[in-house]
Amino acid sequence: MATTVGVIFSSINEEDIPELTKVRSTGAVPFGGRYRLVDFTLSNMVNSGITSVGMITKNNYHSLMEHLGSGKNWDLARKEGGLNLLPPYSGETETLYKNRLEALKGSMAFLRKAKEDFVVLADSDAIYKFDYSKVIEAHIKNNADITMVYHEHKVEGSHYYLTFETDKNDKITDIQINPQSDGIKKCYINVMVARTSFLLRLIQNAIQHGYTSFGRDILSPGVKTLNLYAYKFDGYYANISSLYSYFNANMDLLKSGVRNELFGDRSIYTKVNDSAPTKFSETASVKNSLIADGCLIEGTVENSVLFRGVKIGKGAVVKNCILMTDDIIGENCKLSYVISDKNSVIRDKSVLAGCEKYPYFINKGSLI
Numbered sequence: 484m485a486t487t488v489g490v491i492f493s494s495i496n497e498e499d500i501p502e503l504t505k506v507r508s509t510g511a512v513p514f515g516g517r518y519r520l521v522d523f524t525l526s527n528m529v530n531s532g533i534t535s536v537g538m539i540t541k542n543n544y545h546s547l548m549e550h551l552g553s554g555k556n557w558d559l560a561r562k563e564g565g566l567n568l569l570p571p572y573s574g575e576t577e578t579l580y581k582n583r584l585e586a587l588k589g590s591m592a593f594l595r596k597a598k599e600d601f602v603v604l605a606d607s608d609a610i611y612k613f614d615y616s617k618v619i620e621a622h623i624k625n626n627a628d629i630t631m632v633y634h635e636h637k638v639e640g641s642h643y644y645l646t647f648e649t650d651k652n653d654k655i656t657d658i659q660i661n662p663q664s665d666g667i668k669k670c671y672i673n674v675m676v677a678r679t680s681f682l683l684r685l686i687q688n689a690i691q692h693g694y695t696s697f698g699r700d701i702l703s704p705g706v707k708t709l710n711l712y713a714y715k716f717d718g719y720y721a722n723i724s725s726l727y728s729y730f731n732a733n734m735d736l737l738k739s740g741v742r743n744e745l746f747g748d749r750s751i752y753t754k755v756n757d758s759a760p761t762k763f764s765e766t767a768s769v770k771n772s773l774i775a776d777g778c779l780i781e782g783t784v785e786n787s788v789l790f791r792g793v794k795i796g797k798g799a800v801v802k803n804c805i806l807m808t809d810d811i812i813g814e815n816c817k818l819s820y821v822i823s824d825k826n827s828v829i830r831d832k833s834v835l836a837g838c839e840k841y842p843y844f845i846n847k848g849s850l851i
Contacts, residue, residue: 485619488564488599488679489528490590492606493521494541495583495673499608499724502844503824508540510607511547512723513807513825515736516775516790519550520723521607522753523745529557530749531615533603535564537593539586541571541579550754557752569593584697587686594683602682606673610721610732612745615674618714621653622676627712629681629705631655632674634720635667645671645698647713655711658703669713672720719744730822730842733788733805737771758791766797782812796831803839807847821845 493510503512510521521538528536536559540547553559554566571579572589580586587604594602601622603615613632622630631647638646646668648657662668677685685701694700705711719741721732735741745751758777763769767780774780775791782799789795790807796814804821812818813831820837824847829835833851837843845851 485601485623486599487531487533487601487603487615487619488594488597489533489536489603489605489615490569490587490594491521491524491528491536491538492583492586492604492673493538493544493547495539495586495606496608496724497542500726500729502726502822502846503729504543506543506546506824506847508542508544508547508607509723510538511544511550512729513790514610514723514729515733516773516788517756518751518753519547520610521547521551522751523610523612524605524607525551525557526749526751527611527613527615528603528605529559529752531603531613533615534559534561535567535597535599537567537569537590539569539571539580539590541586544568544571552754556754567593582696584686584689584694584700587682587697588690591683591686594679594686597679599679602677602679604673604675604677604682608723609672610723610745611672611716611718612749612751613674613716613718614749615676618674618676621714622712625653625712626710628677628709629702630676630712630714631671631702632676632714632716633669634672634716635669636720637666638662638668638670645702647671649713653713653715655706655713658698658706658711660698660703669715672716672722674716726822726842726844727840730805730820730839734786734803736773736788737786756791764797767795782814782816790825805842824849827851 494508497504497509512520559566646659647655761778764781768783770785772787774789777792779794781797782795785802787804792809793806794811798815801818806823807825811828815832817834820842822842823845827849
């Protein structure tokens with residue numbers, strides 16, 4: 484396999500889920516009972532043989548740093564390569580980067596130092612499992628300048644995204660930015676492969692010409708001037724672009740087929756946090772739910788995802804909910820379609836309800 488370095492954007496689309504990112508980076512958003520969003524992209528890179536990864540930080544990245552540590556849990560605690568946290572500056576000033584291109588400008592020193600032939604750029608706001616080495620093989624075969632990974636699904640108008648058209652050889656013939664038409668599209672999933680030297684030249688050229696957008700100023704015009712190729716990803720893919728999509732992606736884990744695809748074969752690694760097994764009392768009733776370690780269940784839980792240390796009181800009924808670490812649900816409470824951030828307390832006899840499209844959200848550390 485050609486040598487490859489990885490670059491992960493830990494918080495490039497944080498404005499899409501402000502409820503969850505007001506106290507943390509996008510990559511540090513808890514998911515699935517014991518994971519963080521960044522675990523999926525980072526594990527994909529490690530499982531693809533990428534052992535040098537740059538993590539571009541931004542706002543509120545303390546919890547991200549605490550979660551990643553030295554990278555040991557991903558086998559990235561190395562003398563050469565390994566996990567590198569990159570500063571959240573644009574490279575030109577001491578202000579935070581505003582977009583993807585400015586973030587890449589700030590990572591140029593890391594890329595110049597890299598000895599690897601190719602670079603994989605990926606975001607940390609999506610749930611999927613993918614072998615990036617397959618894209619690199621296709622990239623080399625096509626003699627491409629840039630290879631962009633896409634997934635076919637119905638487009639959403641809630642955030643910035645790219646779709647494109649391709650010919651029979653997968654060469655990109657047109658790129659649309661925030662298209663207004665509905666239907667199934669070839670949607671770019673923010674995974675890109677390029678030669679490291681080529682990407683550096685692109686960034687340098689962008690600086691010289693005062694470009695401000697990677698999509699509008701480089702990719703879209705590049706259809707005519709560059710060899711842009713597409714690579715289709717056919718597996719399960721969930722982009723976390725809203726509280727609704729976050730809720731649905733967690734609920735998807737209750738389906739055995741999705742769990743087997745994401746967690747079978749190659750592993751998804753995360754920070755190891757040893758805790759006591761979950762305790763179920765005689766009054767507990769649990770159906771179709773994911774329950775992490777360290778929980779105490781005395782009430783009813785259905786179709787829900789519970790993180791470590793959650794306590795469900797007697798007589799409480801929790802349905803279609805996501806309860807994060809150390810949440811406490813009092814006795815005789817009724818919760819339906821609720822997302823509760825960490826360390827929240829719901830007092831006895833409380834009744835809280837949202838709906839599937841608009842789940843009721845509880846801020847971290849709340850007392851209700």
